[in-house]
Amino acid sequence: MTAMLNVKDLRAYYGQVQALHGLSFALNEGSLTTLLGANGAGKTTTLRAICNMVRSTGAIEFEGKPLSGKSTESVVRLGIAHVPQGRGTFTTMTVEENLQLGAITRSDSKNIVSDIERMYEHFPVLKERHTQQAGTLSGGEQQMLAVARALMLRPRLMLLDEPSFGLAPLIVRDLFKIQDQPRGEGHHSGGGAECATGAGTRRPGLCDRNRAHRDVGQCCRDREQRRHP
Numbered sequence: 456m457t458a459m460l461n462v463k464d465l466r467a468y469y470g471q472v473q474a475l476h477g478l479s480f481a482l483n484e485g486s487l488t489t490l491l492g493a494n495g496a497g498k499t500t501t502l503r504a505i506c507n508m509v510r511s512t513g514a515i516e517f518e519g520k521p522l523s524g525k526s527t528e529s530v531v532r533l534g535i536a537h538v539p540q541g542r543g544t545f546t547t548m549t550v551e552e553n554l555q556l557g558a559i560t561r562s563d564s565k566n567i568v569s570d571i572e573r574m575y576e577h578f579p580v581l582k583e584r585h586t587q588q589a590g591t592l593s594g595g596e597q598q599m600l601a602v603a604r605a606l607m608l609r610p611r612l613m614l615l616d617e618p619s620f621g622l623a624p625l626i627v628r629d630l631f632k633i634q635d636q637p638r639g640e641g642h643h644s645g646g647g648a649e650c651a652t653g654a655g656t657r658r659p660g661l662c663d664r665n666r667a668h669r670d671v672g673q674c675c676r677d678r679e680q681r682r683h684p
């Protein structure tokens with residue numbers, strides 16, 4: 456089977472600081488992959504590199520096509536949704552405007568209203584607060600909104616950075632159930648994949664149906680040790 460996402464020898468840089476030292480992994484359609492690693496290991500940077508938000512070298516292929524040189528917007532248009540660490544909602548916009556924005560690259564506008572309703576069914580608190588500014592939601596509510604906004608893209612691939620942060624365990628369980636559900640008709644229907652990060656050790660709540668775990672820190676350490684034995 457050809458991997459949906461193939462990352463080879465990924466190195467990423469913040470100015471002179473090298474944050475990734477040659478990370479390689481692949482993930483398949485229909486899978487949930489977790490990137491594990493200590494604080495500072497480079498999990499967030501890996502997701503940023505996939506979205507071309509940080510300078511990187513190496514090869515990243517999505518559905519057989521290279522992502523290098525593509526703008527972040529083009530990456531989103533390919534169906535890759537990123538929920539950044541620390542939520543990443545548009546704080547001065549309302550809940551509903553955030554959800555509409557999640558669908559901004561979609562061409563099937565007729566399904567957008569029903570998808571918003573679906574998000575409200577999954578997260579009733581967002582319906583109650585649909586006219587409220589996102590920045591005034593609680594931390595957990597903002598996390599729900601960030602995930603719902605990403606789902607509004609009908610993504611082929613979801614990149615979730617610390618998705619369980621600040622959420623009650625039951626909500627975390629529901630969140631992964633929602634992502635298991637069929638994504639309906641539309642240009643991004645069919646099986647998708649998810650890539651989530653988690654700091655420290657494995658989290659059973661996230662890893663129940665995992666098929667792959669990649670330890671970012673270990674990958675980078677292995678590489679470093681080979682270079683400097």
Ligand SMILES: Nc1ncnc2c1ncn2[C@@H]1O[C@H](COP(=O)(O)OP(=O)(O)OP(=O)(O)O)[C@@H](O)[C@H]1O
Nearest residue numbers: 469472474492493494495496497498499500501654
């Ligand atoms: N904007 C930046 N400028 C300079 N260095 C950065 C920047 N962002 C991250 N780094 C550095 O890159 C390395 C990897 O950071 P990253 O945020 O990817 O780690 P992480 O695995 O997501 O950690 P955490 O579990 O704490 O979220 C760290 O050493 C960090 O200090």
Ligand SMILES: [Mg+2]
Nearest residue numbers: 498499500540
């Ligand atoms: Mg991080």
